[in-house]
Amino acid sequence: MSTPLSDGSSRAGEGILAHPCGARSARVHERVLVATAALLDEGGCAAATVDAISARSGVSKATIYKHWPSRTAIAAKAFGRMMASDTPLPDTGTTAGDLTEMVRRVSAFYASPRGRIFAELVAACVGDPAGAPYFRAYFLAGRRTAITQLWNRARERGDVDPDISVDDVIDILFGPLIFRLLTDHLELTEENATRLAETALTGLLRPNTNPS
Amino acid sequence: MSTPLSDGSSRAGEGILAHPCGARSARVHERVLVATAALLDEGGCAAATVDAISARSGVSKATIYKHWPSRTAIAAKAFGRMMASDTPLPDTGTTAGDLTEMVRRVSAFYASPRGRIFAELVAACVGDPAGAPYFRAYFLAGRRTAITQLWNRARERGDVDPDISVDDVIDILFGPLIFRLLTDHLELTEENATRLAETALTGLLRPNTNPS
Amino acid sequence: MSTPLSDGSSRAGEGILAHPCGARSARVHERVLVATAALLDEGGCAAATVDAISARSGVSKATIYKHWPSRTAIAAKAFGRMMASDTPLPDTGTTAGDLTEMVRRVSAFYASPRGRIFAELVAACVGDPAGAPYFRAYFLAGRRTAITQLWNRARERGDVDPDISVDDVIDILFGPLIFRLLTDHLELTEENATRLAETALTGLLRPNTNPS
Amino acid sequence: MSTPLSDGSSRAGEGILAHPCGARSARVHERVLVATAALLDEGGCAAATVDAISARSGVSKATIYKHWPSRTAIAAKAFGRMMASDTPLPDTGTTAGDLTEMVRRVSAFYASPRGRIFAELVAACVGDPAGAPYFRAYFLAGRRTAITQLWNRARERGDVDPDISVDDVIDILFGPLIFRLLTDHLELTEENATRLAETALTGLLRPNTNPS
DNA sequence: GTATAATCGAGACGGTACGTCAAGTCTTATG
DNA sequence: CATAAGACTTGACGTACCGTCTCGATTATAC
Numbered sequence: 001m002s003t004p005l006s007d008g009s010s011r012a013g014e015g016i017l018a019h020p021c022g023a024r025s026a027r028v029h030e031r032v033l034v035a036t037a038a039l040l041d042e043g044g045c046a047a048a049t050v051d052a053i054s055a056r057s058g059v060s061k062a063t064i065y066k067h068w069p070s071r072t073a074i075a076a077k078a079f080g081r082m083m084a085s086d087t088p089l090p091d092t093g094t095t096a097g098d099l100t101e102m103v104r105r106v107s108a109f110y111a112s113p114r115g116r117i118f119a120e121l122v123a124a125c126v127g128d129p130a131g132a133p134y135f136r137a138y139f140l141a142g143r144r145t146a147i148t149q150l151w152n153r154a155r156e157r158g159d160v161d162p163d164i165s166v167d168d169v170i171d172i173l174f175g176p177l178i179f180r181l182l183t184d185h186l187e188l189t190e191e192n193a194t195r196l197a198e199t200a201l202t203g204l205l206r207p208n209t210n211p212s
Numbered sequence: 213m214s215t216p217l218s219d220g221s222s223r224a225g226e227g228i229l230a231h232p233c234g235a236r237s238a239r240v241h242e243r244v245l246v247a248t249a250a251l252l253d254e255g256g257c258a259a260a261t262v263d264a265i266s267a268r269s270g271v272s273k274a275t276i277y278k279h280w281p282s283r284t285a286i287a288a289k290a291f292g293r294m295m296a297s298d299t300p301l302p303d304t305g306t307t308a309g310d311l312t313e314m315v316r317r318v319s320a321f322y323a324s325p326r327g328r329i330f331a332e333l334v335a336a337c338v339g340d341p342a343g344a345p346y347f348r349a350y351f352l353a354g355r356r357t358a359i360t361q362l363w364n365r366a367r368e369r370g371d372v373d374p375d376i377s378v379d380d381v382i383d384i385l386f387g388p389l390i391f392r393l394l395t396d397h398l399e400l401t402e403e404n405a406t407r408l409a410e411t412a413l414t415g416l417l418r419p420n421t422n423p424s
Numbered sequence: 425m426s427t428p429l430s431d432g433s434s435r436a437g438e439g440i441l442a443h444p445c446g447a448r449s450a451r452v453h454e455r456v457l458v459a460t461a462a463l464l465d466e467g468g469c470a471a472a473t474v475d476a477i478s479a480r481s482g483v484s485k486a487t488i489y490k491h492w493p494s495r496t497a498i499a500a501k502a503f504g505r506m507m508a509s510d511t512p513l514p515d516t517g518t519t520a521g522d523l524t525e526m527v528r529r530v531s532a533f534y535a536s537p538r539g540r541i542f543a544e545l546v547a548a549c550v551g552d553p554a555g556a557p558y559f560r561a562y563f564l565a566g567r568r569t570a571i572t573q574l575w576n577r578a579r580e581r582g583d584v585d586p587d588i589s590v591d592d593v594i595d596i597l598f599g600p601l602i603f604r605l606l607t608d609h610l611e612l613t614e615e616n617a618t619r620l621a622e623t624a625l626t627g628l629l630r631p632n633t634n635p636s
Numbered sequence: 637m638s639t640p641l642s643d644g645s646s647r648a649g650e651g652i653l654a655h656p657c658g659a660r661s662a663r664v665h666e667r668v669l670v671a672t673a674a675l676l677d678e679g680g681c682a683a684a685t686v687d688a689i690s691a692r693s694g695v696s697k698a699t700i701y702k703h704w705p706s707r708t709a710i711a712a713k714a715f716g717r718m719m720a721s722d723t724p725l726p727d728t729g730t731t732a733g734d735l736t737e738m739v740r741r742v743s744a745f746y747a748s749p750r751g752r753i754f755a756e757l758v759a760a761c762v763g764d765p766a767g768a769p770y771f772r773a774y775f776l777a778g779r780r781t782a783i784t785q786l787w788n789r790a791r792e793r794g795d796v797d798p799d800i801s802v803d804d805v806i807d808i809l810f811g812p813l814i815f816r817l818l819t820d821h822l823e824l825t826e827e828n829a830t831r832l833a834e835t836a837l838t839g840l841l842r843p844n845t846n847p848s
Numbered sequence: 849g850t851a852t853a854a855t856c857g858a859g860a861c862g863g864t865a866c867g868t869c870a871a872g873t874c875t876t877a878t879g
Numbered sequence: 880c881a882t883a884a885g886a887c888t889t890g891a892c893g894t895a896c897c898g899t900c901t902c903g904a905t906t907a908t909a910c
Binding site: 660685686687697698701706707 | 895896897898899900901905906907
Binding site for chain 3: 732735755758759760761762771795800803805808810811812821822832842
């Protein structure tokens with residue numbers, strides 16, 4: 001993998017996400033992540049208490065706090081690892097098809113039990129400045145690389161304006177889903193996802209009224 | 213009544229948001245909301261503890277819990293009231309201009325101190341099923357009516373496809389902002405907001421590659 | 425009893441030793457003291473953890489900390505109550521006999537399992553400024569009243585210099601025992617106690633060499 | 637050497653107080669004691685954490701635990717060394733004067749900052765069976781030799797009953813002070829010390845009522 | 849001189865208890 | 880009967896210090 005973020009032990013270059021390293025530490029680190037992943041799946045973020053993680057992993061609380069700044073950070077990394085391999089890129093032949101399919105998949109994920117965990121994780125990062133970087137590094141980054149590949153493919157095909165930033169693309173396509181996931185004001189059905197994607201791809205305004 | 217949401221006391225018809233009524237209750241209700249609003253402004257969601265609200269308002273905890281299901285619910289309503297009158301509609305003359313301006317304003321709001329409170333509120337509603345309806349009713353609904361007006365104006369002008377749901381419009385325009393607000397992965401500058409709005413209005417794909 | 429210190433609930437006049445009162449509080453208070461006494465007897469001061477007291481009494485830690493400033497304080501009061509009735513005054517007919525007997529009894533107490541607890545309690549009060557007053561109020565005070573009675577009897581008999589403060593008497597008779605108990609440098613046997621008492625009663629110097 | 641207790645390095649013959657020896661060990665030993673003494677003076681026993689001693693001395697925790705059984709042991713030895721030379725014998729010309737002066741000096745010491753450390757040390761030895769011998773060996777023993785000399789002088793002068801054990805003398809004179817130091821029930825003023833000494837020297841009972 | 853043990857530093861680790869906090873429930877007395 | 884006042888249970892928090900334990904590096908003697 002091109003991102004060095006999802007390995008289990010600490011390396012130089014991880015910046016603020018550093019922690020003790022060495023053979024023992026690596027083992028401890030691993031056990032914590034495995035235990036946390038299990039707890040997340042069983043009871044969501046609320047179950048991934050530091051006490052619970054400690055009890056389940058056999059790693060003491062004090063040690064855990066030497067590796068991570070907060071429970072959110074642990075959960076983010078554990079969850080990021082759980083999701084790491086779950087995202088094969090769609091390849092429908094057209095840019096519109098690929099992006100729409102991607103939105104549908106992400107919507108389906110958000111609607112799944114793990115989608116709830118994702119939402120809780122996003123929520124937990126608000127007001128946990130220490131955990132947020134972990135979430136971005138171990139979860140959002142992975143998502144981002146996937147979209148970037150799709151977008152680059154679209155650029156090569158000439159289907160899109162190359163001036164549009166991939167950041168904006170990501171946020172316009174998935175921001176609405178996340179908003180709905182969090183505030184639960186509209187259901188995350190496949191139909192809704194498709195419509196949303198198509199509207200975003202086409203634009204809200206009629207061509208002749210575009211601002212340019 | 214088009215907006216039954218922003219009045220200060222309980223009415224029949226509020227459904228799950230009901231609570232004791234009567235003269236004493238109304239006074240109690242009011243004092244709680246005022247105290248909560250003050251606490252929110254001073255220290256964010258974290259400061260709006262039920263204990264703190266109780267102490268500040270002089271209303272006992274037991275009474276508070278007879279009026280609201282959770283602290284999130286109180287905060288949502290108090291915050292919704294704070295924001296109620298702050299949103300004059302933009303009127304630039306063009307649909308694109310109006311919507312872009314709206315996005316810029318919301319972005320600026322999110323970037324402000326009260327934007328943080330908004331984020332904390334959204335986060336708090338995840339995993340507080342009791343509080344979420346309050347947030348939707350007392351905050352999101354207000355936002356929604358504003359956009360609906362703009363959108364209707366656009367429809368009348370013939371600038372937009374009338375089949376596009378206003379729900380999708382709202383989420384495509386503001387979902388990205390909220391996503392950025394929550395995960396803090398991109399700054400909420402005016403420039404970013406403008407670019408985001410324009411991209412959303414125009415669409416991600418080039419006209420000739422539209423899926424239809 | 426003349427001292428208002430050993431009752432189970434809070435009263436005006438207890439000064440710094442105050443705590444919540446009322447029917448519920450009184451019950452809570454009682455349960456904590458009973459549990460603590462049991463723990464002390466079973467495992468000494470080390471066993472009387474706040475967590476353990478909480479678990480055993482069914483009273484939550486937070487509540488415990490509203491009633492007492494520290495575990496030492498609880499232990500002191502619980503131990504004081506355990507000891508409250510255990511001290512019938514000796515009555516041998518002579519002042520020397522009474523005081524010597526008292527020293528022997530206290531020495532025997534110190535040599536007993538509960539003597540260890542007493543030592544641990546004294547030790548715990550050093551460096552727990554919050555707990556120390558409880559120890560003095562609920563334990564030392566009781567001891568003091570007993571000696572005072574003996575000393576008054578001796579004064580009435582004319583056996584002693586009325587200018588000698590009862591404080592000095594107490595400390596000269598029992599200080600040595602406590603010193604030995606704590607540092608364990610000499611055994612607390614009946615023989616040693618008797619000799620110590622007699623030496624203290626007679627004085628260290630020969631009469632004709634007295635400082636006066 | 638009559639007192640093998642106050643030297644800085646280990647020797648065969650110290651019995652249970654043995655530890656590694658050799659040139660390196662001696663240096664390590666020394667550094668630990670110096671660091672501990674400094675910590676004691678700065679923050680009392682509470683500051684003389686094993687971690688703190690390790691950090692300050694540059695000696696690793698593992699090594700420390702090869703030399704001493706517990707932190708109390710280290711503190712006792714370090715404190716004993718600090719006090720080693722501080723006790724010139726009084727020489728007022730009379731036995732009563734010498735002993736009284738001695739009590740006054742010890743009382744003043746107890747009332748000083750280092751007196752607090754002494755108290756904490758005594759307290760720490762209760763419930764630390766491993767540390768207690770160190771305290772007796774490195775601190776009490778020194779005190780004891782001083783009093784023994786005074787007492788022998790008194791015996792030679794014929795001022796005292798030669799049957800009275802020096803142990804009893806020590807405890808009757810200083811036990812009261814220690815008791816007051818620990819439980820803080822009476823102040824350690826010069827006046828109190830003098831009165832206490834005089835009462836102890838004269839005896840609690842009037843001559844004609846002595847038990848013999 | 850070099851083996852070969854002891855000894856050391858650095859500090860991670862499991863464990864136990866700490867004292868605190870806020871949520872939400874429950875009791876009692878007052879109006 | 881709704882309130883005020885606030886005690887109470889619950890459960891998690893993050894910290895502190897303990898004493899043990901790997902490691903690998905450093906001695907210092909015994910060969």
